[in-house]
Amino acid sequence: MNRSMQKRVYIETYGCQMNEHDSEQILRLLQRSNYLETEDAQEADLILVNTCSVREKPEQKVYSALGRFKGLKEERGTIIGVAGCVAQQEGQRLLARIPYLDMVIGTHAIALIPQMLERVEVIGEKVCETGFDTEGKHLDAFLPQGQVSVVKSYVTIMQGCNHFCSYCIVPYVRGRERSRPSQEIVDEVSHLAQRGVKEICLLGQNVNSYGKGLKEEIRFPELLSRLDEIEGVERIRFTTSHPKDLSEELIQAHGGLKKLCEHIHLPFQSGSNGILKAMNRGYTRESYLEKIDRLREVCPSIAITSDVIAGFPGEQEKDFEETLDLMEKVRFDDLFSFKYSPRKGTRAAEISDQVEEQMKQERLALLQKIQKEITLQKNQALEGCIEEVLVEGYSKQTEQDVTGRTRTHKTVNFEGDLESTGKIVPVRIVKAYPHSLRGEILTD
Numbered sequence: 001m002n003r004s005m006q007k008r009v010y011i012e013t014y015g016c017q018m019n020e021h022d023s024e025q026i027l028r029l030l031q032r033s034n035y036l037e038t039e040d041a042q043e044a045d046l047i048l049v050n051t052c053s054v055r056e057k058p059e060q061k062v063y064s065a066l067g068r069f070k071g072l073k074e075e076r077g078t079i080i081g082v083a084g085c086v087a088q089q090e091g092q093r094l095l096a097r098i099p100y101l102d103m104v105i106g107t108h109a110i111a112l113i114p115q116m117l118e119r120v121e122v123i124g125e126k127v128c129e130t131g132f133d134t135e136g137k138h139l140d141a142f143l144p145q146g147q148v149s150v151v152k153s154y155v156t157i158m159q160g161c162n163h164f165c166s167y168c169i170v171p172y173v174r175g176r177e178r179s180r181p182s183q184e185i186v187d188e189v190s191h192l193a194q195r196g197v198k199e200i201c202l203l204g205q206n207v208n209s210y211g212k213g214l215k216e217e218i219r220f221p222e223l224l225s226r227l228d229e230i231e232g233v234e235r236i237r238f239t240t241s242h243p244k245d246l247s248e249e250l251i252q253a254h255g256g257l258k259k260l261c262e263h264i265h266l267p268f269q270s271g272s273n274g275i276l277k278a279m280n281r282g283y284t285r286e287s288y289l290e291k292i293d294r295l296r297e298v299c300p301s302i303a304i305t306s307d308v309i310a311g312f313p314g315e316q317e318k319d320f321e322e323t324l325d326l327m328e329k330v331r332f333d334d335l336f337s338f339k340y341s342p343r344k345g346t347r348a349a350e351i352s353d354q355v356e357e358q359m360k361q362e363r364l365a366l367l368q369k370i371q372k373e374i375t376l377q378k379n380q381a382l383e384g385c386i387e388e389v390l391v392e393g394y395s396k397q398t399e400q401d402v403t404g405r406t407r408t409h410k411t412v413n414f415e416g417d418l419e420s421t422g423k424i425v426p427v428r429i430v431k432a433y434p435h436s437l438r439g440e441i442l443t444d
């Protein structure tokens, strides 16, 4: 591990034993993301205040604790977060009241801290997670090895990125690409499968580059074939892949490997060739569309999701229209859209022709509106179909329903009990919504 990428976290805990315990869990989790604890807030890259509201005026305490760190934010850009009961209770209000706060981590969101941090670092967003855990995410991160089983698990196969897209901070904060040896990954996945995990999602900034720089000769499609053979694993997914590096072998894998799910997340970022060039993405709209055609040829039922950025510097109306046009052509199953945010140290942040905030907002709103309609239509097309659903547990809304995902990564809620958790069951889709599907389990 590259020590220069090692970061420091300073954590201040108020309140009860429970909170002390949570802080320990947070530290353990952050160690996996290459953070070391420090007792000196001055040298920290991340400061967390873990609070308890049992005592009187806990909010006041949070405000005064945070006040001490305001200067550090200004001087060093330290990321600042609040966790614990006050975070849970106050949620967005904390972000609104404390302008230099980056993260509000509710009591059920501890396991999401690495993803939240990534959003703060990469997109420069403020994040707040105060929802109640229903997908076992919280549990997943802390399960004592070898005990209870969970349905799905994430396995990091590589870290860092060599691409240097001009808007992106990842290569600077995560460093160059480093892949894990394949045997280590195979062992981890086998171990998870023995504990009852049914679905594995392989993580990396650009999984297509997997294997480069390793002593062994292995590429991503081959890793997938090895994992496909592991007994007990029912489904394999991965995220994220870069369109430039999406190889024919990986496309073929979607037609050939039985556990590899019919879903790919393939960020396009912009539909305009001029903007793609300025972003240093290394592909054109035409070559992106060709890859989509090829994927659909090999695997007709594949679901395709993507990322897009609105308002990259220099984006003119016609560039934006090309983005909308690409969306209409591909008709993504789902789309994660971001307003361009200048990240200090990246090349795009230096471009003088920045798009005005209001324009960025309008473009973002328009593409979200268009995509919402497309996603709904895609979901409606599934009404009446029978889908294989891997049941994950109770649904968010009610304990009468369970929830799970199709192989194409769509959420399906249906009446059922927890006994079906971890099983793949046939479900008829009866109603489509913008973000989920309603189904009925087939019993015979």
Ligand code: 5AD
Pocket: 122, 123, 167, 168, 169, 267, 269, 307, 308, 309, 338, 339, 340, 341, 342, 343
């Ligand atoms: N501004 C807006 N969106 C960004 N992303 C990465 N960096 C930025 C930025 N500076 C988005 C990209 C990427 C996703 C994870 O975050 O769409 O695919």
Ligand code: SF4
Pocket: 161, 162, 163, 164, 165, 168, 169, 170, 171, 205, 206, 242
């Ligand atoms: Fe960032 Fe992804 Fe580009 Fe790497 S490939 S620089 S992680 S956007």
